[in-house]
Structure formats: C-alpha cells, structure tokens
Amino acid sequence: MKLPVMPPVAPMLAKAVTALPEGDYSYEPKWDGFRSIIFRDGDELEIGSRNEKPMTRYFPELVDALKANLPQRCVVDGEIILISESGKRLDFEVLQQRIHPAASRVKLLAEKTPAAFVAFDLLALDDTGFMDRPYAERRSALEAALAHAAAPVYLTSRTTDPGTAQRWFSEFEGAGLDGIVAKPLTDPYQPGKRTMAKYKHERTADCVLAGYRVHKSGPDAVGSLLLGLYNADGELTNVGVAGAFSMARRRELFAELQPLVSDSADHPWTADKQDTGTRTPRNSEGSRWSGGKDLSFVPLRPERVVEVKYDHMEGERFRHTAQFLRWRPDRSPDSCTYSQLEEPVKFDLAEVLTAPAGT
Incomplete structure (x- = not known):
C-alpha cells in the first residue's frame, strides 16, 4: 500500500457543547457506531479504528462493499454502523458483537448482521493529500468521489443551516442517532484534535x-x-x-x-x-x-x-x-x-x- 496518507491515522475529534454553534459550519448527524478511517490502494484495503488499530478482519463484508464503491486509491473517514432488522434505526448493541476473536463467529455475524459505512471526510484521493485543505473543499471532493456509491456505503447528510440542524437534532434521535456534529468549513483535518463540536442529548x-x-x-x-x-x-x-x-x-x-x-x-x-x-x-x-x-x-x-x-x-x-x-x-x-x-x-x-x- 502506497498512499499520500498512510495508516495509522488518529481521527479528528469533537468537543462537547451545550448549544449548536453558529457561523461557517457544516452540520451533520452524529452517527452511533465505530469511527473508522478507510485506506484503499487498489486491491489492498485496511479499516482503521479510533485507537489506530485495524478492524479489517471483523468486517469482511464491508471490505468487499468498500472496494465496490470507493475510488481505487483513497483515504476516507467515516463510521461503521449496523442497521436494525426493522431497517428503521441503528443498533449499536448488535454492532458491538461483531468484535469477536473467532474467525468462524466473525464469518457468521458478517452474514447475519452485515454492517454499513457512512463516509463524512476525505483525507486523500489518488496521489493527492487533502488533510491540509479546508473542510468545505474536502467535502466537495468527497461528494464527487462517492457520486455513484450505493448501499451499504453512504455519504452522510449535511447542511449549513442551523435551523435545519436543530430540527435534525430532534428528529434523527428516533432513528438511533445521538446528536449533531458541527465542522468548521475553513479548518484543515487535524488528527487527534478536538476541533469539531458535538451537540448531544442530555x-x-x-x-x-x-x-x-x-x-x-x-x-x-x-x-x-x-x-x-x-x-x-x-x-x-x-x-x-x-x-x-x-x-x-x-x-x-x-x-x-x-x-x-x-x-x-x-x-x-x-x-x-x-x-x-x-x-x-x-x-x-x-x-x-x-x-x-x-x-x-x-x-x-x-x-x-x-x-x-x-x-x-x-x-x-x-x-x-x-x-x-x-x-x-x-x-x-x-x-x-x-x-x-x-x-x-x-x-x-x-x-x-x-x-x-x-x-
């Protein structure tokens, strides 16, 4: 694997706030799953985690889906989620069961409770690194890169309107999401730093x-x-x-x-x-x-x-x-x-x- 951004990378984080900030922000749903950075170079693909250890072996069905939906060479930040059997909300408790030491159990769970991936940031594409670019530019490039992506790979919703974000905060909880993340549109990607804001229910x-x-x-x-x-x-x-x-x-x-x-x-x-x-x-x-x-x-x-x-x-x-x-x-x-x-x-x-x- 040879990419402009190589694993491991600590994901950029968010600090808790008591109200949605207003200004030059992108507001996005706060997904309730496993934070993951995907590194892909052709047939090589690694699923990184928040603690910078690979989770590739636990999600074999996602490896295939990501290869089918991501650009040939890229580094994408996002969240692994699991959709409940009803299809109406997230199920974090079942998602936790996917982390199992036995390969046979991993294979069985991949078939019975397949995971999905929601992308929300772009760190690299082809030979170009994007980490030093403002989020607005990274998001635009991510939208173009995933223009033809299909389930179980998704592009997260976003808005720049605080009113819409506040409505999402109230509505989306019913689908198992746990708040809103506000991302400064002008900021670069800063691994391990809490430069974003998270507004959660209390x-x-x-x-x-x-x-x-x-x-x-x-x-x-x-x-x-x-x-x-x-x-x-x-x-x-x-x-x-x-x-x-x-x-x-x-x-x-x-x-x-x-x-x-x-x-x-x-x-x-x-x-x-x-x-x-x-x-x-x-x-x-x-x-x-x-x-x-x-x-x-x-x-x-x-x-x-x-x-x-x-x-x-x-x-x-x-x-x-x-x-x-x-x-x-x-x-x-x-x-x-x-x-x-x-x-x-x-x-x-x-x-x-x-x-x-x-x-």
Missing part, C-alpha cells in the same frame, strides 16, 4: 441503586454503580452504570454503601435469576464487547434512589455510562420506572441515509 433519570462493581485499584473502592428501573411487569431491569468518580469519592462510596450490602438470595439480580428473561448486569453485558471482562458485582438491597444524567437509550439501557448527579432520598425505589423516560420521536433511518447531501 437527560436525567431517577434509578434504583442495586449493586456496585469493585474498582481495579482494590476491594475498598467502588468502580461503578449498577442502576435499575422497574419494567411494566414489576421486574427490576439493569439499565447501565454510573461511573467517573475521583479516587477519594470511590472510597467514600464504598464506606457509605456497606450497610446496604445484601447476601440475600432474594436479590433480583442473583445468579439463579439469570435465565428468567430479566435484564441483569451479567446477561445484559455478557454479549457486549467485553471479552474476558469480570462481570461480577456486589449486590445491594434496592433501597436507595440515585439521579443520573444520560444522553439516550439503546433498547432498554443507557447507551453510555451515566453520570452521577445526586442521591434522591425523597424518592421511593418503586417509583423508578421506565415511564419517567422521555420517548424520542420515531424517525425512519432510511430517511437519514437517503437525505440529500446538502440543504
């Missing part, structure tokens, strides 16, 4: 604290808090974790939570309840990109309520680690149900993938 929820995981530093510190919500059948369902504490706070939490430690077999997430269909910390994460991760936890009596901040849901659970806000002694655990969560407006993913390139 919400709060009152959850039942039902356990914790021990921190890797030792048994006297909390790694993460395990959160639950009661479903319509009255079962406590695992919805994710809250983390990102200072070490001092981790030790404070450990001491604070010891009186709640439960040895009771009646705890809703104990081992004998793993096969009941209720989402628990073990069966909800065992299928994720966890490898040999220790999924054990310390059960707590589900008596305390915690308010957390989250961005959006992926099925029944929080898509990302939630942020601890405060204890809620004024709330009873049985009031912590899914009914409190805001329902995003339903929106068909096909309308995002086939939207016009500019507005």
Whole structure:
C-alpha cells in the first residue's frame, strides 16, 4: 500500500457543547457506531479504528462493499454502523458483537448482521493529500468521489443551516442517532484534535441503586454503580452504570454503601435469576464487547434512589455510562420506572441515509 496518507491515522475529534454553534459550519448527524478511517490502494484495503488499530478482519463484508464503491486509491473517514432488522434505526448493541476473536463467529455475524459505512471526510484521493485543505473543499471532493456509491456505503447528510440542524437534532434521535456534529468549513483535518463540536442529548433519570462493581485499584473502592428501573411487569431491569468518580469519592462510596450490602438470595439480580428473561448486569453485558471482562458485582438491597444524567437509550439501557448527579432520598425505589423516560420521536433511518447531501 502506497498512499499520500498512510495508516495509522488518529481521527479528528469533537468537543462537547451545550448549544449548536453558529457561523461557517457544516452540520451533520452524529452517527452511533465505530469511527473508522478507510485506506484503499487498489486491491489492498485496511479499516482503521479510533485507537489506530485495524478492524479489517471483523468486517469482511464491508471490505468487499468498500472496494465496490470507493475510488481505487483513497483515504476516507467515516463510521461503521449496523442497521436494525426493522431497517428503521441503528443498533449499536448488535454492532458491538461483531468484535469477536473467532474467525468462524466473525464469518457468521458478517452474514447475519452485515454492517454499513457512512463516509463524512476525505483525507486523500489518488496521489493527492487533502488533510491540509479546508473542510468545505474536502467535502466537495468527497461528494464527487462517492457520486455513484450505493448501499451499504453512504455519504452522510449535511447542511449549513442551523435551523435545519436543530430540527435534525430532534428528529434523527428516533432513528438511533445521538446528536449533531458541527465542522468548521475553513479548518484543515487535524488528527487527534478536538476541533469539531458535538451537540448531544442530555437527560436525567431517577434509578434504583442495586449493586456496585469493585474498582481495579482494590476491594475498598467502588468502580461503578449498577442502576435499575422497574419494567411494566414489576421486574427490576439493569439499565447501565454510573461511573467517573475521583479516587477519594470511590472510597467514600464504598464506606457509605456497606450497610446496604445484601447476601440475600432474594436479590433480583442473583445468579439463579439469570435465565428468567430479566435484564441483569451479567446477561445484559455478557454479549457486549467485553471479552474476558469480570462481570461480577456486589449486590445491594434496592433501597436507595440515585439521579443520573444520560444522553439516550439503546433498547432498554443507557447507551453510555451515566453520570452521577445526586442521591434522591425523597424518592421511593418503586417509583423508578421506565415511564419517567422521555420517548424520542420515531424517525425512519432510511430517511437519514437517503437525505440529500446538502440543504
């Protein structure tokens, strides 16, 4: 492989903002998948990742699709996504299952749950490097390069109108997207730097604290808090974790939570309840990109309520680690149900993938 831009390349990143910036920006959907930079030189193709390690072996079906739809020699930045069986929204949880060490499993998943690729930046084409050129020029060249691309390779939608971007922010969440990215039209491509802006949904929820995981530093510190919500059948369902504490706070939490430690077999997430269909910390994460991760936890009596901040849901659970806000002694655990969560407006993913390139 011999290209003007060679792997590995750290992708350009975005910093979080609380409102959409206005000015000379391109506004684009924030895709919920695996960030990837594609390097192609004829029959040679490598799928790079955010951590700069190749993911080529995990997506053999994409290798063929990218060769059929990308220029012979190019470097393209984008996102690997997985479209749900219904075709109406993204499914990140199933996408995570694609990262598997067994070649036979990779082959099976490539056939059963094929991925797609959404392109949104151009780093090189033929013998020309584009990284030092403004984004407006890179985007124009990318549109020309992918003018005849077809599914499962897409060109991301974009607009320069803040009003349209704000509407997308509200509508596209219903298709599984998690916000809007604003890209300065005059900026060059800057690997590893947060020169773009990401505007994401932020919400709060009152959850039942039902356990914790021990921190890797030792048994006297909390790694993460395990959160639950009661479903319509009255079962406590695992919805994710809250983390990102200072070490001092981790030790404070450990001491604070010891009186709640439960040895009771009646705890809703104990081992004998793993096969009941209720989402628990073990069966909800065992299928994720966890490898040999220790999924054990310390059960707590589900008596305390915690308010957390989250961005959006992926099925029944929080898509990302939630942020601890405060204890809620004024709330009873049985009031912590899914009914409190805001329902995003339903929106068909096909309308995002086939939207016009500019507005």
